[in-house]
Amino acid sequence: xxxxxxxxxxxxxxxxxxxxxxxxxxxxxxxxxxxxxxxxxxxxxxxxxxxxxxxxxxxxxxxxxxxxxxxxxxxxxxxxxxxxxxxxxxxxxxxxxxxxxxxxxxxxxxxxxxxxxxxxxxxxxxxxxxxxxxxxxxxxxxxxxxxxxxxxxxxxxxxxxxxxxxxxxxxxxxxxxxxxxxxxxxxxxxxxxxxxxxxxxxxxxxxxxxxxxxxxxxxxxxxxxxxxxxxxxxxxxxxxxxxxxxxxxxxxxxxxxxxxxxxxxxxxxxxxxxxxxxxxxxxxxxxxxxxxxxxxxxxxxxxxxxxxxxxxxxxxxxxxxxxxxxxxxxxxxxxxxxxxxxxxxxxxxxxxxxxxxxxxxxxxxxxxxxxxxxxxxxxxxxxxxxxxxxxxxxxxxxxxxxxxxxxxxxxxxxxxxxxxxxxxxxxxxxxxxxxxxxxxx
Amino acid sequence: xxxxxxxxxxxxxxxxxxxxxxxxxxxxxxxxxxxxxxxxxxxxxxxxxxxxxxxxxxxxxxxxxxxxxxxxxxxxxxxxxxxxxxxxxxxxxxxxxxxxxxxxxxxxxxxxxxxxxxxxxxxxxxxxxxxxxxxxxxxxxxxxxxxxxxxxxxxxxxxxxxxxxxxxxxxxxxxxxxxxxxxxxxxxxxxxxxxxxxxxxxxxxxxxxxxxxxxxxxxxxxxxxxxxxxxxxxxxxxxxxxxxxxxxxxxxxxxxxxxxxxxxxxxxxxxxxxxxxxxxxxxxxxxxxxxxxxxxxxxxxxxxxxxxxxxxxxxxxxxxxxxxxxxxxxxxxxxxxxxxxxxxxxxxxxxxxxxxxxxxxxxxxxxxxxxxxxxxx
Ligand SMILES: Cc1ncc(COP(=O)(O)O)c(C=O)c1O
Ligand SMILES: Cc1ncc(COP(=O)(O)O)c(C=O)c1O
Numbered sequence: 001x002x003x004x005x006x007x008x009x010x011x012x013x014x015x016x017x018x019x020x021x022x023x024x025x026x027x028x029x030x031x032x033x034x035x036x037x038x039x040x041x042x043x044x045x046x047x048x049x050x051x052x053x054x055x056x057x058x059x060x061x062x063x064x065x066x067x068x069x070x071x072x073x074x075x076x077x078x079x080x081x082x083x084x085x086x087x088x089x090x091x092x093x094x095x096x097x098x099x100x101x102x103x104x105x106x107x108x109x110x111x112x113x114x115x116x117x118x119x120x121x122x123x124x125x126x127x128x129x130x131x132x133x134x135x136x137x138x139x140x141x142x143x144x145x146x147x148x149x150x151x152x153x154x155x156x157x158x159x160x161x162x163x164x165x166x167x168x169x170x171x172x173x174x175x176x177x178x179x180x181x182x183x184x185x186x187x188x189x190x191x192x193x194x195x196x197x198x199x200x201x202x203x204x205x206x207x208x209x210x211x212x213x214x215x216x217x218x219x220x221x222x223x224x225x226x227x228x229x230x231x232x233x234x235x236x237x238x239x240x241x242x243x244x245x246x247x248x249x250x251x252x253x254x255x256x257x258x259x260x261x262x263x264x265x266x267x268x269x270x271x272x273x274x275x276x277x278x279x280x281x282x283x284x285x286x287x288x289x290x291x292x293x294x295x296x297x298x299x300x301x302x303x304x305x306x307x308x309x310x311x312x313x314x315x316x317x318x319x320x321x322x323x324x325x326x327x328x329x330x331x332x333x334x335x336x337x338x339x340x341x342x343x344x345x346x347x348x349x350x351x352x353x354x355x356x357x358x359x360x361x362x363x364x365x366x367x368x369x370x371x372x373x374x375x376x377x378x379x380x381x382x383x384x385x386x387x388x389x390x391x392x393x394x395x396x397x398x399x400x401x402x403x404x405x406x407x408x409x410x411x412x413x414x415x416x417x418x419x420x421x422x423x424x425x426x427x428x429x430x431x432x433x434x435x436x437x438x439x440x441x
Numbered sequence: 442x443x444x445x446x447x448x449x450x451x452x453x454x455x456x457x458x459x460x461x462x463x464x465x466x467x468x469x470x471x472x473x474x475x476x477x478x479x480x481x482x483x484x485x486x487x488x489x490x491x492x493x494x495x496x497x498x499x500x501x502x503x504x505x506x507x508x509x510x511x512x513x514x515x516x517x518x519x520x521x522x523x524x525x526x527x528x529x530x531x532x533x534x535x536x537x538x539x540x541x542x543x544x545x546x547x548x549x550x551x552x553x554x555x556x557x558x559x560x561x562x563x564x565x566x567x568x569x570x571x572x573x574x575x576x577x578x579x580x581x582x583x584x585x586x587x588x589x590x591x592x593x594x595x596x597x598x599x600x601x602x603x604x605x606x607x608x609x610x611x612x613x614x615x616x617x618x619x620x621x622x623x624x625x626x627x628x629x630x631x632x633x634x635x636x637x638x639x640x641x642x643x644x645x646x647x648x649x650x651x652x653x654x655x656x657x658x659x660x661x662x663x664x665x666x667x668x669x670x671x672x673x674x675x676x677x678x679x680x681x682x683x684x685x686x687x688x689x690x691x692x693x694x695x696x697x698x699x700x701x702x703x704x705x706x707x708x709x710x711x712x713x714x715x716x717x718x719x720x721x722x723x724x725x726x727x728x729x730x731x732x733x734x735x736x737x738x739x740x741x742x743x744x745x746x747x748x749x750x751x752x753x754x755x756x757x758x759x760x761x762x763x764x765x766x767x768x769x770x771x772x773x774x775x776x777x778x779x780x781x782x783x784x785x786x787x788x789x790x791x792x793x794x795x796x797x798x799x800x801x802x803x804x805x806x807x808x809x810x811x812x813x814x815x816x817x818x
Binding site for chain 1: 455456457458459460461462463464465466467468469470471472473480481483491492674677
């Protein structure tokens, strides 16, 4: 049997292919690992790696997190927490798909968020963020950052100009989600990036402001913030990218020059992604992202339409609805790989009631009915799942926010969050109708 | 190399590309071919998988064999072995073989015109006189399930050599740690790796080991052609398990010896089957061909009522099929593992309704004895 070491495929320029294709192939074919022979990559499952000699061990440690100096063509694997092939394979593909220079994975979305902010800020620095954020991100900012003397300002970023009022020389990061979790506020990414570029023009390198976006709700299929001028994208891979609800994961995607710092941070704080989880996301999560997200977006559009016309529904926030206040801006930035408007798979709405308390009570009845009597929807936190998930942010994902602060964080006490799955849309509509019939308002 | 050293190293050289110390789970169904007719020796996942190959090599070495061929269950392994016999040929089988093996041979293979004689192989004369013109194989299981009869592997293998028969041994109960049939000139060893080899009650699997090049070739062919292959993930889990096989077997044995000793003196017990008891008819032979007595004990309570009460009241021993896991299990052979054996045959084999088989786990012995004690109070 002839052994062919010079894999001819190494010279292929994958960037000329469509993204749907690239996320299937990635760089399984690389000089970094010889898995070219395996059509599906092996699951790497070794905590430690054999080193040929002490010298090579020393070399490995010297090269680790020193990609600027040594490049990254042939890493010496040392220990899983420092790096191993499954994560590297996934990171390459994530960088492609988000159009970033590099990606680094973490154990969870929160692992990724705390890491990117950890390398960008020091004591005394400030972060400006949008009023509405995922609950645990709020918890990170409110419960921990005071301890590190990092100041966080919540403002309404749907009006970009508001940044000017709070920005000062200590500002290091503008942080937001778009669409925001859970109310789906949309922030004009290009306009934020442009404003920040202006602010940065006079600043020293180490005092520059970075724009960091949590793109979990959109997934790269619906929106690629780096193309719009963002510096960093973070993801909870647990959600739409992983897609099947089987594994936790997170990622930071951005400029190459931050890779070494992030590698060091990950090594020392320890939120590394399990290789078996990385393998799943690499093997079935990312390659099916387009199919799933396209289907979920189409269904979400139908459901949002239906809900917005329903007499028992007070309002529906969904970026694809013409009636939604952020429709115009969503249309310019939520664009799929083929250039079509892709408003995503998340819907936020509230039921009618004579008082806010009654709205909330109707929402509770509605969700409890679904939890107890309906086949196609599951009362559960998380999102971007094969199953349609429904939840009540004020008492679940965002329970960290005290009732008196709900309004400041853009949360409706009666708001319902719906994450559309892969079910037949007719079945979802049937079950929603049944559940809505069963509340008597 | 010593057993534990082999268990930890054999077949498990660090992965070449990355140095990964633990064999990766090679999850691929197919392999990229470089040109027509040129590949790296791997073509398709049913025929070859690197994680499976590591497991096969590992267990082969533990059995002191040259070749290992892994399957998706113990019965798939046994059925591959019986595929070595052709229509019209005859096989002599231990009469108290595992019930599933009995079912496979008697209910399925006879339909392909294979003939079986069910013989008490613990007497060599019985085997001798069962040999016919068309006999091709002698299939034994020692100790046997569930009454733990011991068959003399060496003399059976010798008889087979003389008559040009294949000598196959199911070594599931002892594992290679306590018994190596190939060292006693058997031709083929089969395992339900579901049991002690994997040992954690989380993988169904089987493996065949042989020293004969030709037999290996045939079995590899059957493995690929019939297709009952184990998944790479299952192979990886089993590889994890063989590393502690020696530790586990020692503890299973130690616990079982104490429990058998305890039970034999209780007046509510009619009979204890355990090869480590001097009263066991196979005790001397067991000492000769095994280096331990294993973790399986069968207890006849004399009365079905007592047996049922025992099952009901045990808290640590769980009523469940299977054996060889780290946790203690008990089973009722008459209605479970041997339900497919006709009642007359069961009675003859000693499988009464009051018989309980214990698979002694590696829990603390005080707790196991305490559990048994409270169950019979
Ligand atoms: C927008 C957003 N960002 C981050 C996270 C946190 O991700 P993980 O749970 O993977 O840490 C979540 C989780 O719900 C989320 O919805
Ligand atoms: C001695 C023996 N051989 C073979 C088997 C069959 O193995 P499997 O269940 O893995 O097919 C068993 C299972 O109980 C057994 O006890």
